[in-house]
Amino acid sequence: MDKRINDLRQVIEKILPDVDGVIALRTGPGGIVAPYLFSKERPDELAKLALWPKEPVPDTLKIILRAHPEAKLAIVCRGCEERGIVEMFKHAQLNLDNVTLVGLQCEQAEVESCHCFKPFTVHARLTIGQPLEGLRDPLMAKVAAMSQPEKLAFWKEEFSHCIKCYGCRNICPQCFCNICTLEDEKWVETGRLPMPNPSMYHMIRAMHMTAKCVGCHECEETCPAGIPMAVQFRLIARDVREMFNYEPGAVMDQKPPQLLVLEEGEYERTGLPH
Amino acid sequence: MIEYKNVLTTCPYCGTGCALHLQVMDEKLVGVLPAKKHVVSEGGLCIKGWNAHAFVNHADRLTKPLIRKNGKLEEATWDEALTLIAQKLGEIKTQSGPDSVAILSSAKCTNEENYLLQKFARAVIGTNNVDHCARL
Numbered sequence: 001m002d003k004r005i006n007d008l009r010q011v012i013e014k015i016l017p018d019v020d021g022v023i024a025l026r027t028g029p030g031g032i033v034a035p036y037l038f039s040k041e042r043p044d045e046l047a048k049l050a051l052w053p054k055e056p057v058p059d060t061l062k063i064i065l066r067a068h069p070e071a072k073l074a075i076v077c078r079g080c081e082e083r084g085i086v087e088m089f090k091h092a093q094l095n096l097d098n099v100t101l102v103g104l105q106c107e108q109a110e111v112e113s114c115h116c117f118k119p120f121t122v123h124a125r126l127t128i129g130q131p132l133e134g135l136r137d138p139l140m141a142k143v144a145a146m147s148q149p150e151k152l153a154f155w156k157e158e159f160s161h162c163i164k165c166y167g168c169r170n171i172c173p174q175c176f177c178n179i180c181t182l183e184d185e186k187w188v189e190t191g192r193l194p195m196p197n198p199s200m201y202h203m204i205r206a207m208h209m210t211a212k213c214v215g216c217h218e219c220e221e222t223c224p225a226g227i228p229m230a231v232q233f234r235l236i237a238r239d240v241r242e243m244f245n246y247e248p249g250a251v252m253d254q255k256p257p258q259l260l261v262l263e264e265g266e267y268e269r270t271g272l273p274h
Numbered sequence: 275m276i277e278y279k280n281v282l283t284t285c286p287y288c289g290t291g292c293a294l295h296l297q298v299m300d301e302k303l304v305g306v307l308p309a310k311k312h313v314v315s316e317g318g319l320c321i322k323g324w325n326a327h328a329f330v331n332h333a334d335r336l337t338k339p340l341i342r343k344n345g346k347l348e349e350a351t352w353d354e355a356l357t358l359i360a361q362k363l364g365e366i367k368t369q370s371g372p373d374s375v376a377i378l379s380s381a382k383c384t385n386e387e388n389y390l391l392q393k394f395a396r397a398v399i400g401t402n403n404v405d406h407c408a409r410l
Contacts, residue, residue, distance in 0.1 A: 020276050032309050034280035034295045041275055053310040053317075060297075064278050067299050071276055165321045167308070222308050224318035 002051070004104070008076065008128045009049050011102060015074050015126075016040045019100065023060050024076040025050040035060040037073075052110060056218045058084035058173035065094050074100040080114075082121040083214035083249020084173035090256055091212075093176050105129035114217045115139075117234070123252060139231045152198070155232070159199045161225035164188075168219035168229060169205065174212040174248075181208075202229065209233045211240045211257045214249045276300065280307055286382045287322040288408055290314065294323055303327050363399065372400035381408035 012022050017040050026036035026048045033050045035057050061075050077085060082101060089096050103121030111119040111132055120131030146154060169175045169182055181204050182188050188201045195201055206229075213233035220230045241247055244257040280295035292315035295307040306327050310317035329335055339355035340347040350358075366374055377395040379388050392404045 021278070023278075028280070029282050030312075032282055032293065032312055034282070034307065034309070035278075036280065037276060037278035039275060039277075055307070055310070060278065063297065063299055063304055064276065068276050163320060165319060165324060167319055167324060170306075170324050171308070221310065222317055222319070224320065 004107070004129050005049060005051055008051070008102075008104065009046055011126055011128060012038060012046060012049070012074075012076070013043070015100065015102070016043065018072070019074050020068070020071045021064070022074040022076065022102075023057055023064065025052075025055055025057075037064060051104065053221075054078055054081070054110075054216075056084075056171050056173055056216070057081050058088055059171075061085060061099065062088060062094050062173075062176070065099075069095065070098065072098045074102055076102045076104050077121065077124065078104050078106055079118050079120045079122075080116065080214050080216035081173075082123055083118075084216055086123060086249040086252060087174055087212060087214055087256070088176070089252075090259070091174075091176070100126070103127035105131045108132060111135055116217070117215055122250065137228075137231055137234060139228055140234055143231055144235060155202075156197050158227045158229075159202050160194055160197055161227060162195060162199065162202070163225055164193060164195060164201065165224060167222040167224070168227075171218045171222045172209075173216065173218070174209065174214065202227075205229070206232050206236060210236050211244065211246055212248055213237055282309060285315075285319065285323040285326050287320075287326060288381045292319055292323050294319060294326060296327055303330050367399060373403060375399050375401055376403035376405070377401070379404065379406040381406060 008024070012024065015022055016038065021037040021039045023035060023037055025033050026038070026045065027033055027050045033053060033055065035055045036045070038045055057075060057077060058081055061073065064071060064073060075085070082103060085094070085096070085101070088094050101121065101124035103124030103126065105121065105127060106116060106119035107129070112135065115135050115137035117134040117136060119134055121127060143151065143154065166182065169180070182201055187204060189196070213230070213236070215230065215234060215237070217230050220228060223229070237248070240257065246254065246257050248256070277300050279298050281298055282293060282295055285292040285294050293309035293312035295309055296303055297305040297307055306319070306324055308315065308317050308319045308323070338349045339352055341350040341355060341358060363375060377391055377399070379391045383391070388406070395401055395404045
């Protein structure tokens with residue numbers, strides 16, 4: 001029996017009486033795992049507590065807090081999920097006043113499966129498991145070493161497989177705009193497959209993930225075409241760190257670069273919707 | 275009490291059989307999550323699956339049958355609607371023969387429902403004109 005799951009169950013049992021619910025994963029029919037809100041009214045459900053595969057739980061927290069802004073919640077989160085929650089907080093998507101983070105440190109096999117650069121939490125006071133060192137996605141170095149025409153050819157080939165399911169946008173904890181450029185006919189033509197290449201859809205997503213992508217790899221995992229898009233987000237993240245000394249989700253009170261203004265003063269609105 | 279759960283189901287849009295979770299917040303359907311490790315869809319969905327929840331509570335969804343009376347669609351009971359359909363299909367069959375009727379089934383139905391519909395076409399109406407929406 002996995003020691004982590006027993007430890008986690010004990011921690012949740014301890015927290016449960018003091019909160020309105022604990023967000024964690026539950027095994028459902030056919031052994032398929034999904035996010036769930038465990039509550040003190042149904043403690044037996046904890047028998048179905050699950051750890052893997054990970055799920056986009058920051059979004060679950062957002063959904064519950066939207067319905068119950070005053071709820072006192074706890075959430076079991078891995079390093080990437082914690083970063084996702086912190087970035088959502090910085091972008092005013094959720095309020096963390098009444099939220100307890102329970103950090104779940106990833107195991108070696110999980111780290112390898114995600115090529116995760118930082119498989120541990122840094123903010124959660126309660127943690128389960130030992131923090132392990134991160135890895136670099138081998139594809140990152142490969143793409144970084146390519147010449148510009150090689151890079152263009154590589155991404156054109158990858159993006160040509162896109163079926164425009166919008167899954168990468170839908171599952172992303174950092175894609176939360178009410179009006180989405182990707183649904184604007186000016187930029188992304190509807191009813192056209194394959195997309196024009198190089199694809200505006202993927203270019204816009206890459207731009208919008210700048211200083212936001214927390215490296216959770218949910219986009220790659222849900223992509224029916226297997227596009228390694230997290231690699232481009234990680235390469236952009238490397239540049240953002242060099243230019244702005246900013247790492248998404250790492251420091252709670254450091255403002256993201258896109259929320260900074262260069263100097264104080266009035267800024268003229270362009271009149272464009274976004 | 276706050277309730278959030280995911281209900282595992284099969285995408286209703288085509289015959290592939292992708293699995294998806296319907297996200298339910300306090301008994302209200304709020305979204306779709308793909309089902310990782312599912313043998314068919316392996317955590318992926320197409321754009322239809324990602325929006326499979328959208329029609330459930332959509333304002334444009336018909337919840338009552340409508341019958342056109344004097345050029346205008348008016349709400350009716352299921353009994354009225356089914357009686358009218360049976361009567362009209364009966365008339366067409368008698369006047370123009372069973373092959374003047376075609377039955378269009380749906381990939382959104384179960385196998386069993388589709389079986390029943392072709393049985394209705396062949397045994398009740400008496401035609402082999404059976405097709406389905408997924409061939410459009």
